[in-house]
Amino acid sequence: MSLLLDAFAALLLLIGAFFYLAGTVGLIRFPDALSRLHALTKADNIGLLSICAGSALMAGELRVALLLLLIWLMALFAATVSAHLIARRSLRDAEDSGADAGKSPS
Amino acid sequence: MVIDVFLALGLVVLAWQALIGGSLFRGIVMFIVFGMVLTLAWAWLGSPDLAMAEAAIGAGVTGALIMIAYWRLRRINAVEPRDPSPARSRLALVIAVLATGLVGAIGLAAVSALTGDATAARVMNETLPDTGLGNPITGVLIVFRNLDTLLEVAVVLAAYIAARAALGRESADLPLPPAPDTPLLTPLVVTLAPLTMVVAIYLLKAGSQYPGGAFQASALLAALGVLLVLTGRVGPAAAANWLTRAGLVIGTLVFCLVGLGMLVIGAPLLAIPGIWAVYLIEAAMMISIGLTLVLLFAGAPGLSGKRS
Structure with missing residues (x-):
């Protein structure tokens, strides 16, 4: 049972690491601000959730698990608002420069 | 490795x-x-x-x-x-070499202090329980080496006064980015503001036993202040009211009063009478440092409730 739990925790950590890696590659490789945000928010949401869930399983304590859940919720909230602000700004910059919406200088 | x-x-x-x-x-x-x-x-x-x-x-x-x-x-x-x-001058090279030597010497001294007879550390670890503190960092900052910490708080105040003097009176007109108009900001502020205050006060209290303390708590409060300035909830004011002035000096003032008060009751200067004094000094420091940082960010002598 303990082995199974550890394996599941490790799997969750690996999934989280994969989403962070994918998000970082997207941040570097994608052409404009909106698609970069698209890549990055996936890392923020699912990547952090997986890592928090994996860490909670490894800790094996309800208190730690709840704290990790709180961390995830706060990070999610902050990331949502900042992604929203960056997206609005990039749209406005694109309108100002007369380019297509979404294809903005970053 | x-x-x-x-x-x-x-x-x-x-x-x-x-x-x-x-x-x-x-x-x-x-x-x-x-x-x-x-x-x-x-x-x-x-x-x-x-x-x-x-x-x-x-x-x-x-x-x-x-x-x-x-x-x-x-x-x-x-x-x-x-x-x-x-500047890529020869002087830069000399300074770089000297700085490297200094850092190396400090590192060497630190490493040898770990293996040698670390008297100060041993004495501190023995006497720390008497202070009621569990966190040796807070013990060093507020009890054992509190003259250093008092001077740090005074330096923050002096640096702020120097910055104000350099900026001058017209600095209240320093531009700030316009507050973004989005419906998400209000939920962000009403959620984060009370939460940040709770965490800051928790850090201050927990700092006596666990990692934390006045500096971390004040930085959190300053971050909240920056958020409030950027979202337009708090704006620059042309002059400091008495509350702002009191907040700026309260850290240095309370620290000095507690330290000098010890002389009155016959204790050594800057002796710390108990854990309540640690909390009192740290709370005052938190307010002063946090407020100083927010005022520097706002670039104004004072703060007003609402930005126009």
Whole structure:
């Protein structure tokens, strides 16, 4: 049972690491601000959730698990608002420069 | 070991990038990333106190201060600020060699102090329980070496006064970025503001037994203040009211009063009479340092309730 739990925790950590890696590659490789945000928010949401869930399983304590859940919720909230602000700004910059919406200088 | 090397090399590369960077903006971003990697390094070395202070003050608040300074420079000059690249003179080389030697000597002394007879550390560990404190960092800062900490708080105040004197009266007109008009800001502020205050006060209280303390708590309050200024909930005022002035000096004042009060009752100067005095001094320090940082960010002598 303990082995199974550890394996599941490790799997969750690996999934989280994969989403962070994918998000970082997207941040570097994608052409404009909106698609970069698209890549990055996936890392923020699912990547952090997986890592928090994996860490909670490894800790094996309800208190730690709840704290990790709180961390995830706060990070999610902050990331949502900042992604929203960056997206609005990039749209406005694109309108100002007369380019297509979404294809903005970053 | 791999992580040690990775962090050390990363810090050197990031510091280099922050100094050399092609544009000023890039240098600022590299500086903030440097602070974050330094946070990781402190956490990795088992110093959560320093990691928290670096994350909150080094990367967070200092990053915000440099960023707003950059924004204002662009706004005022309406041009890209010129990047003052480090002068490649022979003097720079001499300074670099001297600095390297100094850091090396301090490192060597620290390493040899670990193996030798660390008298001060041993005495502190023996007497720490008498103070009621469980966190040796807070013990050093507030009880054992509190003259240093008092001077640090006084330096913050002196630096703020110097900055005010340099900025002058017209600095209340320093531009701030317009508050973004989005319905998400109100839920953000009403959620984060009380939460940040609770966490700051918790850090202050927990700092007596666990990692935390006045500096970390004040940086959190300053971050909240920066958020309130940027979202337009709090704006610059042309003059400081009595509350602002009191908040600026309360840290130095309470520290001095407690320290001098000890003389009255016949105890040594700056002796700490009990754990309540630690909390009192730290709370006052938290208010002063936090307020100083927010006022520097707002670039104004005072703060008003609502930005026009």
